Amino acid sequence: MDKRPVPDLLTPMLKPIETINTLITAFRTASAPLDIKAKDSVVQIQPENAEARVILILDGALNIYRTADNLRFVRAAAPNLFGMQGSPFRNNLYQFRSEKGAVLETLPYSRAVELVSEHQLFKEVLDFQTYLSDFQAYRTNLLISxxxxxxxxxxxxxxxxxxxxxxxxxxxxxxxxxxxxxxxxxxxxxxxxxxxxxxxxxxxxxxxxxxxxxxxxx
Structure with a gap:
């Protein structure tokens, strides 16, 4: 049975799970558990007066909302990670809220960059960033016009x-x-x-x- 989407609504590339797991494995050599106090707790990638950080989603999910209008952008399930863009502007465009039972770890953005260099993970970072960029473009294409x-x-x-x-x-x-x-x-x-x-x-x-x-x- 043909179940292709209504024409015009192209779908992004599949989630690169192997690539994400490779990055997570490297980052967990320096990450620490992130304490989640309650469901819908806000998880800050760019804490005020502190260094940006990378968030690893090991189990469960984060729900990501646009800051401007509280529109839910996506449910990001494990395995996943956020913060590698390193841009305060992009980080502040969205709010990250944990789901109940989510297992998260975090490490400073600067240390994540060092680990990428140490383990020669430039291709993995590029592939993952391409996936994120494609998904954002897909959502924009879906909602506009x-x-x-x-x-x-x-x-x-x-x-x-x-x-x-x-x-x-x-x-x-x-x-x-x-x-x-x-x-x-x-x-x-x-x-x-x-x-x-x-x-x-x-x-x-x-x-x-x-x-x-x-x-x-x-």
Whole structure:
């Protein structure tokens, strides 16, 4: 069955897990546990009056929000790391909030750069930065100059790609709204029409499956 996305919404490269694990292994020779006090604790990459740091996500996830409008940019699950850009501007564009049970470690940005040099990990850093850049471009492409229908379809495909146990705990509307701030009425109308057309199966507000290729036009 052809389940390619609605045309125009290109998807970024796959998460380079092997590359990320290689970087994490090197960085853990100098990292220390990061104490998380509670769910949704803010994790600062650029602490005030302190050196920038790199955050390693060993288990669980961080949710990343745009500082300007509190839009959830992405859920970044382990393995992952952030802070290698080394740019205060980029670091302050987003807020990082830990999920309950997340296991995080941290090390100074300057020490991470030293370890990259010591272990000759320049290609791994470049590959990972390419992935981050592509994902940011994908999100921008998805949200700018796209119809509500195109955006809803794109996030339905994102939900479909989640592991089933995570997808079936995730409200379709909440997921779309947190990432887009689209009006409830418009999103719910599109979801209702897709259900009635038997394009998607939603039970208790959760996406069970995309049943067939979504229409190009709404």
């Amino acid at each position: 796209k119809s509500t229908y195109q955006i809803v379809c794109a996030f339905l495909f994102e939900l479909e790609m989640m592991p089933p146990e995570q997808r079936l705990r995730t409200s379709v509307f909440n997921y779309i709204h947190e990432h887009t701030h689209l009006a409830r009425s418009g999103v719910m109308k599109i979801l209702s029409d897709l259900r009635q057309g038997e394009y998607i199966n939603i039970e208790n507000g959760k996406l069970v499956a995309i049943l067939k290729k979504l229409p190009r036009e709404y």
